[in-house]
Amino acid sequence: MAQKLISxxxxxxxxxxxxATISPDGTRVxxxxxxxxxxxxxxxxxxxxxxxxxxxxxxxxxxxxxxWTGDPRWLLYLxxxxxxxxxxxxxxxxxxxxxxxxxxxxxxxxxxxxxxLPATRPxxxxxxxxxxxxxxxxxxxxxxxxxxxTALAENPGHVTFWMCGPGGEVFAVGLTEDGDIExxxxxxxxxxxxxxAVFDGPDYPMGLVPLHHTPDGTxxxxxxxxxxxxxxxxxxxxxxxxETEIDSHPTYDLDTRGGVDPALTPLILDRRTGELIGAxxxxxxxxxxxxxxxxxxxxxxxxxxxxxxxxxxxxxAAGRRWVATFTHDRDPDLVYYYDHATGESRLLFRxxxxxxxxxxxxxxxxxxxxxxxxxxxxxxxxxxxxxxAGLPMVVLLHGGPWxxxxxxxxxxTQFLANRGYAVLQVDxxxxxxxxxxxxxxxxxxxxxxxxxxVVDAVHWxxxxxxxxxxxxxxFGGSYGGYAALVGVTFTPDLFAAAIDYVGISNLANFLRTxxxxxxxxxxxxxxxxxxxxxxxxxxxxxxxxxxxxHVDRIRTPLLVVQGANDVRVVRAESDNLVAALRARGIxxxxxxxxxxxxxxxxxxxxxxxxxxxxxxxxxxxxxxx
Numbered sequence: 201m202a203q204k205l206i207s208x209x210x211x212x213x214x215x216x217x218x219x220a221t222i223s224p225d226g227t228r229v230x231x232x233x234x235x236x237x238x239x240x241x242x243x244x245x246x247x248x249x250x251x252x253x254x255x256x257x258x259x260x261x262x263x264x265x266x267x268w269t270g271d272p273r274w275l276l277y278l279x280x281x282x283x284x285x286x287x288x289x290x291x292x293x294x295x296x297x298x299x300x301x302x303x304x305x306x307x308x309x310x311x312x313x314x315x316x317l318p319a320t321r322p323x324x325x326x327x328x329x330x331x332x333x334x335x336x337x338x339x340x341x342x343x344x345x346x347x348x349x350t351a352l353a354e355n356p357g358h359v360t361f362w363m364c365g366p367g368g369e370v371f372a373v374g375l376t377e378d379g380d381i382e383x384x385x386x387x388x389x390x391x392x393x394x395x396x397a398v399f400d401g402p403d404y405p406m407g408l409v410p411l412h413h414t415p416d417g418t419x420x421x422x423x424x425x426x427x428x429x430x431x432x433x434x435x436x437x438x439x440x441x442x443e444t445e446i447d448s449h450p451t452y453d454l455d456t457r458g459g460v461d462p463a464l465t466p467l468i469l470d471r472r473t474g475e476l477i478g479a480x481x482x483x484x485x486x487x488x489x490x491x492x493x494x495x496x497x498x499x500x501x502x503x504x505x506x507x508x509x510x511x512x513x514x515x516x517a518a519g520r521r522w523v524a525t526f527t528h529d530r531d532p533d534l535v536y537y538y539d540h541a542t543g544e545s546r547l548l549f550r551x552x553x554x555x556x557x558x559x560x561x562x563x564x565x566x567x568x569x570x571x572x573x574x575x576x577x578x579x580x581x582x583x584x585x586x587x588x589a590g591l592p593m594v595v596l597l598h599g600g601p602w603x604x605x606x607x608x609x610x611x612x613t614q615f616l617a618n619r620g621y622a623v624l625q626v627d628x629x630x631x632x633x634x635x636x637x638x639x640x641x642x643x644x645x646x647x648x649x650x651x652x653x654v655v656d657a658v659h660w661x662x663x664x665x666x667x668x669x670x671x672x673x674x675f676g677g678s679y680g681g682y683a684a685l686v687g688v689t690f691t692p693d694l695f696a697a698a699i700d701y702v703g704i705s706n707l708a709n710f711l712r713t714x715x716x717x718x719x720x721x722x723x724x725x726x727x728x729x730x731x732x733x734x735x736x737x738x739x740x741x742x743x744x745x746x747x748x749x750h751v752d753r754i755r756t757p758l759l760v761v762q763g764a765n766d767v768r769v770v771r772a773e774s775d776n777l778v779a780a781l782r783a784r785g786i787x788x789x790x791x792x793x794x795x796x797x798x799x800x801x802x803x804x805x806x807x808x809x810x811x812x813x814x815x816x817x818x819x820x821x822x823x824x825x
Contacts, residue, residue, distance in 0.1 A: 226516030283797020319474035320366035532609030599678030763796030
């Protein structure tokens with residue numbers, strides 16, 4: 201069967217529906233859908249044929265996250281401005297369509313993080329907010345109905361995460377002077393903390409995940425590595441510090457994707473009580489363990505609805521009515537309604553109705569052995585209807601680097617496969633989800649063994665016959681952009697083309713320009729794995745591992761893509777690289793979007809970027825364009 205060419209617009213247009221969740225009373229579904237070419241929040245009645253209505257009206261930037269509150273009158277959503285990541289929390293009054301949206305965090309320059317609606321504190325939203333000082337996030341609480349704002353605890357600077365118990369007890373998670381992670385009871389009046397437990401900091405480069413209070417306030421659920429390489433689910437007693445295992449998987453870690461996608465939190469909780477009812481684990485595919493007999497019965501029926509993996513899932517307060525989204529490599533984000541009392545189920549949304557799953561390419565898990573014997577999990581996607589031999593190939597690398605690839609629909613992957621490229625996504629050492637030893641194997645290995653893993657993956661694909669060694673490109677975003685630049689500076693003969701998307705060119709400058717509030721919390725990630733630029737010896741090593749130092753080696757065609765308002769990898773990281781190349785007379789294609797930050801959100805910018813990618817790769821690898 202000849203491969204059908206699918207337009208860039210069809211791959212990267214906004215979904216017709218996204219992020220669906222059910223209201224607490226089970227009568228409505230909220231979801232994201234386009235309004236004036238931006239995703240906004242819409243409401244649809246479940247038991248009537250009434251027309252859905254749009255309840256937000258942001259014409260500037262797509263809404264990415266919203267939350268039902270315990271009172272179905274109120275809905276909250278988060279928004280920043282042009283990608284600056286200064287997130288504000290807005291309240292929508294669903295009972296009064298004419299009421300203006302209310303900014304519950306009207307503090308210029310501040311950002312709201314860890315926004316949560318705990319079942320044990322009804323009518324209130326808890327959040328971390330740096331409105332008092334930009335360098336530190338305090339624990340705050342807002343009465344949703346009145347907007348009354350209360351600061352529950354002030355951050356002295358070392359606290360990375362706050363928890364608030366049902367009775368108002370405050371707990372702080374922060375770093376000790378030795379870089380270990382301490383959980384302590386917080387006595388704000390006395391300005392003291394009472395240590396409960398300490399964890400080995402280097403085992404948790406991104407902190408303890410997850411962290412969630414038990415409903416009775418006596419414990420917290422966390423992912424722990426103690427005594428094992430894998431992350432298992434435990435309950436930590438907040439009086440004694442004793443750790444009790446709740447659940448584990450024999451080979452998989454708790455799912456780590458929730459740090460980026462809150463819909464995929466590893467803990468599934470009862471909406472009314474906050475009790476733990478399920479846990480997600482992730483290997484080549486997802487596994488969910490039901491930890492409650494009622495949820496076990498629900499889960500069994502939900503999983504019959506699709507051959508994909510269960511993604512976002514929500515229920516009404518009674519646990520009767522459910523809305524579930526399924527991740528899938530070729531038929532993405534199908535949304536189903538399920539009534540556990542009657543057994544009724546029906547498809548609510550197919551967000552990409554214009555895409556034929558049979559025309560898309562399966563995403564196949566593979567295993568690659570690195571030169572030092574380390575097993576590298578990877579995913580290989582091959583074009584449909586083309587002999588899988590001697591193909592042009594794109595190595596597509598994830599960001600982080602403390603993240604991982606997984607089996608799901610990725611527009612970039614499918615777009616590239618549709619253009620005739622083999623796509624290889626390798627979880628190099630340092631990726632999460634494969635045990636703490638796999639993560640720690642990346643310490644000191646930026647532009648070292650981490651890049652060797654990528655090189656070994658390319659050689660594997662060539663040896664297997666899938667890839668033409670003269671037509672391999674490297675493409676990545678954030679850390680993946682850095683990896684792409686490492687590819688064309690440290691192995692300049694390996695790649696025929698490279699795409700750097702919001703990537704790091706100078707490790708020392710990158711760390712110096714991170715947001716000020718992140719700098720006290722780098723000990724177990726960037727400082728441990730890469731170095732501290734304030735130490736001259738470490739800075740010298742960082743510069744030796746930085747592509748900007750080796751621009752004279754670049755002879756590979758390069759496309760650089762950057763958001764002007766990026767606060768993580770600032771624009772200077774791309775500007776300086778491009779200027780250095782152009783000063784040498786090297787042609788480099790450079791795209792900057794003034795209304796974007798660390799990754800493009802608005803549809804027209806996504807389209808511009810991938811039209812450029814299409815032209816660029818067709819010119820240098822010979823794929824379809």
